[in-house]
Structure formats: structure tokens, C-alpha cells
Amino acid sequence: MPAFLRLDQALSWAALCTQAEAMRALDVRSALAQDPNRVAAFSQAAPHVYADLSKHHWTPALEAQLQQLAVETGVLAQRDAMFAGAIVNDTEQRQVMHWLLRQPSVQGLPVTLHAAWREVQSTLDAMLKFAEQVREDAAITDVVHIGIGGSDLGPQMAVQALRPYAVKGKRFHFVSNVDGHELDDVLQGLSASRTLFLIASKTFTTIETMTNARSARSWFLAQQGGEVARHFVALTTNVTEAGAFGIETCFGFWDWVGGRYSLWSAIGLPLAIAIGAEGFRSFLAGGHAMDQHFLQAEPAANLPVRLGLLDVWYRNGLGYASRCIAPYHSGLRRFPAYLQQLEMESNGKRVDHAGRALPYATSPVLWGEPGTNGQHAFFQMLHQGTDTVPVEFIAVREPQHGLAEHHEQLLANALAQAQALLQGKADAGGHRDFPGNRPSTFLLLDRLDPASLGALIALHEHRVFVSGAIWGINSFDQWGVELGKVLAKDIRQRLTTGHLQTLDPSTAALLQRVRS
Ligand code: F6P
Secondary structure, eight states, X not given: OOOOOOGGGOHHHHHHHTXXXXXXXXXXXXXXXXXXXXXXXXEEEETTXXXXXXXXXXXXXXHHHHHHHHHHTTHHHHHHHHHTTOOOBTTTTBOOOGGGGGOOXXXXXXXXXXXXXXXXXXXXXXXXXXXXXXXXXXXXXXXXXXXXXGGTHHHHHHHHHTGGGSOTTOEEEEEOOSOHHHHHHHHHTOOGGGEEEEXXXXXSOOHHHHHHHHHHHHHHHHTTOSOHHHHEEEEESOHXXXXXXXXXXXXXXOTTSOGGGGGGTGGGHHHHHHHHHHHHHHHHHHHHHHHHHHHHSOGGGOHHHHHHHHHHIIIIISOOOEEEEEEESGGGTTHHHHHIIIIIIHHOOSBOTTSOBOSSOOOOEEEEOOTTGGGGTTHHHHHHSSSXXXXXXXXXXEOSSSOHHHHHHHHHHHHHHXXXXXXXXXXXXXXXXXXXXXXXXXXXXXXXXXXXXXXXXXXXHHHHHHHHHHHTOOTTOOGGGHHHHHHHHHHHHHHHHOOOTTOOHHHHHHHHHHHO
């Protein structure tokens, strides 16, 4: 990557910092009352998603300065480099092209990417053909997807979210944890001959996935379920290892697809089986529409850019260390977990592209639960706790059930919670007072369908890209997950041998206790 200025090197950032106190103290209630244009100024339509950003601690003038920050830090140039196929992931010397997976034609693509696009299309066609075959195969009643991290969170979240669009007569199961309880639970209810196992692993070496895959294969053989080659499919970039496992049907992808960006690739096969080829293409189209918005909308009307700037403002300007994700749709119950990997694995970094330690904070902690459940659990802290936690509401106008009363109550709660966080309430003082003036984003979809889910995910991918670009970090590697993997191998051996040499006293004592 060519060098760009980082957050702390930008002149506009120094100017922005001088306004932090004023913006923290900004009474958004008064700002809304006094400025009849505030809601319009902070409303942003993007493909399939409408956003209200008016309840935040910023003003149009401040946002304009944040836009200047984006210019100084080369956000758009970095975006264009990604879409041109440059080596954006420079610690692994890789292009970053998950967006190419949802590109419908070569139109507008650099000629250098045409060959990659054609490969994507032929893999997609083969995968969707296979998905249709499985959908029509009445002998297969259960699909078990085994994978972890990006090879699990995306497909699991999306299959749940789009359940109303799923083929009838098939059940989908997801096994990620190496904790045998998870696989055991799933296998209990299965008939081997009626089950299709999808082994999803970019590397096909991840210990959790391979352990689960081997145990699933042993169970399948013990149950005399049939041929492994017919009942096991691999979704991987490592075709050789998949072959060694005994798998013949393999759908590949490329090293330029990061694990947490891989739902659009062969890793999305369970979703394709669930919603069919047409549904999956519509999902890709929704993501592509958001790509086009990110590429073409002017920065001041560009939702990923605006959200990414707000994220930087909150993290570094106002010092908010976490963001609560509150999807008011039970189909999105795994969306907070999905976003945790997307944002925290991408931007949980402490050095810049050149490996220099950063003098400022990066990824916030993301967390959340679907509303209205969260209201009866942790919303107390959001309303009256000592920390300000920006909340991101995600609501859907049209339900896919006939229980109209439920949906009205659900939407009323989403709106009321955002309103309560903003308004607060002065009471007799003390325990019953709500300070209010607490910030939230409100994202609204017309309905949760394949296209809007695709757009919602791509929106978050790009917003994470924007904040990562301003922070000057590589959002596409994940070295921080490696150390634990290496140490677990060593500890595993020590659990057998009991050797404690060179261990710190705490780990040694725990290991002894576990072994006893
Ligand atoms: O350990 C983190 C990670 O590398 C993630 O980035 C990735 O999504 C996950 O492991 C699974 O990796 P794989 O798809 O290679 O099994």
C-alpha cells in the first residue's frame, strides 16, 4: 500500500479534537428542536437500507470536518485501490476482492481482473447447480455445516436470517466449537444416510473444524450412512487436503477472500441450498448494490463513509469504547456475533501498515442481543449506567409472519428505546432519573430478504474498511489469533505427558488441577 496519512498525522484531526468536549456536551435534543434540517441532514438512504444518524453527538459542520479527515487520510484512494485489485492486505501480500464475488459482469472491471471474475462465475455456477440438486434431493433431509469463525458465522447468521425463504423439508445445522457437546448434540438427531456434511474451511487445517470433520466422518461410517464421497462436500481453498480427507466434491475460492468476508464465496453453500440459486444471486446483487453506492455516492451522501467517520469520531474523539448492536428482528440474532468478527478481527490492531505502534485506540468492542430481549437485560446500563454506549438499532418494516400485533409491538419498542435514550427523563432525582442525550443509529430495512441482507452486510464491510483506512491499519490480516493456536498445541501434549517445565506458575497449577 502506498503511504497515506494516519489519523494522528492529519491536520483536520487536530482541529476536530478541539471540539470533543463541546460535542460530548452537545444537547442533541435541543439541536433537533432548533435545527429543522437536522434530521434531513443526518438521514441517509442507501440501497435497501435507510439510516437515521441525527441522534448522534455531531453537527453538520463537524461532519464536514470529518469528511476532510477522510480526504487527508486517503479513504477514497484506499477504497479505489481495493476495487482495482491492489495488494491491500500487505502483511500477507494479498489482494482484497470479496466484492468481486458479487460483481455481476465485467462491466467497469479493470481488464487485469477479468480472468479472476470468470473463475468466480464458473465456481458460482457449479456451486449453485449443486445447491439446486441438493434442494431437489428428497433423500437428504439434513445439512450439517462444519466450520468456525468466518467459515461459520456468516452462513449460520444468514441461514437464520433468511429462514422464511428456505426450502421446506430440510434442516440446517451448524457445528463450530471443538467442544464435543456441540457435534454430539447435532448427531443425536440425525440419520446418516439422509445427511449431507459440508466441511467449510478456507485452509482445511483449522484444528476445530478438522477435529469435528473427522469425528463426523467416523460417526457416519459407523452408522453405515453410505459413501463419504457422496455425503461430504468441502468448501475450501485447499483442494489437496480435502481430497486426502476423502472428499470428491469441492467448491473452491481464493486467497484474496478473507475468512470473515467469505460468505459470498463457496462458504455460502448452505445459504444457497436454503434459499436456492435465485435467492443467492439476489443476495449477491444486494451486496453489489452497496458496493456501487460505496464507489459512486459522493462522500457526504455515502452511508459506509458516514458511518465509518462516525465510528472514528466516537472511538477517538469522544472515547466511546464499545457499540451495542440491537437488531429488532429475531432472524438477526447472530448478527452481533457476525459483526464482532467482522469489525474486531479486522480492526482490532495496534500497529499501522509499517508496523509502528499506534498512539490511538482502534476497534471498539461490539456486543448485543436482539431487541426486545436486550431491553430486559442490559438496557438498564445503556439508559442509566455511567458509560455512554452508542447503540445501533436495526429494524425491519415488514414482518414475514401474520402476527401483526407482535410486529407493531416490536417496532414500537425499537423506536421507543431510541427515543428514550435520547430524551431521558427528569424525575424526583436520583434513581428514577434518566440522563438521556445518549446516541444511537437507526437502520431501517423494508424487509429482511436476500437482497437487503446482502446490502446490510456489505454496508458493514465497507464501514469497517473506512475506519481501518483512517487508522492506517491492515484490516485484512489476523495475526492476533495465531499465538493461542500454537500454545494450545503445546498444552495439548502437556495434558498427556504432565510436563510442566517452562510454564508460568499459574498455567502450571491449572494444568495440574485439570489433569488430576
Ligand atoms: O482463527 C481465526 C481464523 O483464521 C478466521 O479468520 C477464520 O475465519 C477462521 O479462523 C477459520 O479459518 P478456516 O476457514 O481456514 O478454517
